[in-house]
Amino acid sequence: MPLPSSLSDARAVVFDAYGTLLDVHSAVQRHAAAVGPEAEALSATWRQKQLEYSWVLSLCGRYAPFWTLTERALDHALARHPDVDRAVRPALLEAYRSLDAYPEVASTLEALRAAGLRTAIFSNGDPAMLDAAVRAAGLHPHLDAVLSVEPAGIFKTSPRAYDLVPERLGIGAAGIVFVSSNRWDVAGAAAYGFTPVWVNRAGLPDEYPDLAPARVIRGLDGLLD
Structure with missing residues (x-):
């Protein structure tokens, strides 16, 4: 061509x-029914914090695997959206491995x-x-x-x-x-x-x-x- x-x-x-x-939003979309009405907001917070953690660590001269940051960012997102049942956490992480x-x-x-x-x-x-x-x-x-x-x-x-x-x-x-x-x-x-x-x-x-x-x-x- x-x-x-x-x-x-x-x-x-x-x-x-x-x-x-x-x-990156397909993980939450896959489990939107379990996450509930805050699914879109949860996904946005998860992504925002995942990236923010990478920038902050780099500026500090430190590094952690991106998967670790992905887990930490999801924990932060769940804390920010307490109406979401934390029991969905393992399913969301598994879904992130297969976006x-x-x-x-x-x-x-x-x-x-x-x-x-x-x-x-x-x-x-x-x-x-x-x-x-x-x-x-x-x-x-x-x-x-x-x-x-x-x-x-x-x-x-x-x-x-x-x-x-x-x-x-x-x-x-x-x-x-x-x-x-x-x-x-x-x-x-x-x-x-x-x-x-x-x-x-x-x-x-x-x-x-x-x-x-x-x-x-x-x-x-x-x-x-």
């Missing part, structure tokens, strides 16, 4: 996992590989949780590599974390398109020197004007346009 101009200089397309390939992929993910990854591009994940997730999630979503056959920040001992958006991608793929930053639904991650990728693409599914207003994405798309299949 002919590549769009935005991918013409790329050798690899690297994706964030959580929120980009995998729907739903967005419907266009597998076909987009296959199309990119058919065009001769390497595909990879680069995520804050630790290797065990990434492996479980990618296998559950059936994405392993469509990926050349699944990379975690864990060897760097620091989360995105630290340049030390992004260093792992060119090191592991053997490709310079200029040859890597980095795709994320998280605007802060897109900013980090832009600052590092990747070609960043923002998957703005929700039509959110832009942030970080000095660290702009090369493209904004509404779904991953927009990469192929």
Whole structure:
């Protein structure tokens, strides 16, 4: 297939996992009846605190596995929403290990590989949780590599974390398109020197004007346009 101009200089397309390939809210949605009317608010708090913990630890020069932060964030969310029965906690955590992929993910990854591009994940997730999630979503056959920040001992958006991608793929930053639904991650990728693409599914207003994405798309299949 002919590549769009935005991918013409790329050798690899690297994706964030959580929120980009995998729907982070699908864990709570799967158990919405048990969670009750605060399901949407609980899921939002869970995600917000999970990310906040990663940023705070990185700024403190500390690191803990992302799964640990995911558990702590859920505990905080349940404390913030005391009407939710805490008995649902194990089911929510189990569901987070097998989040739903967005419907266009597998076909987009296959199309990119058919065009001769390497595909990879680069995520804050630790290797065990990434492996479980990618296998559950059936994405392993469509990926050349699944990379975690864990060897760097620091989360995105630290340049030390992004260093792992060119090191592991053997490709310079200029040859890597980095795709994320998280605007802060897109900013980090832009600052590092990747070609960043923002998957703005929700039509959110832009942030970080000095660290702009090369493209904004509404779904991953927009990469192929």
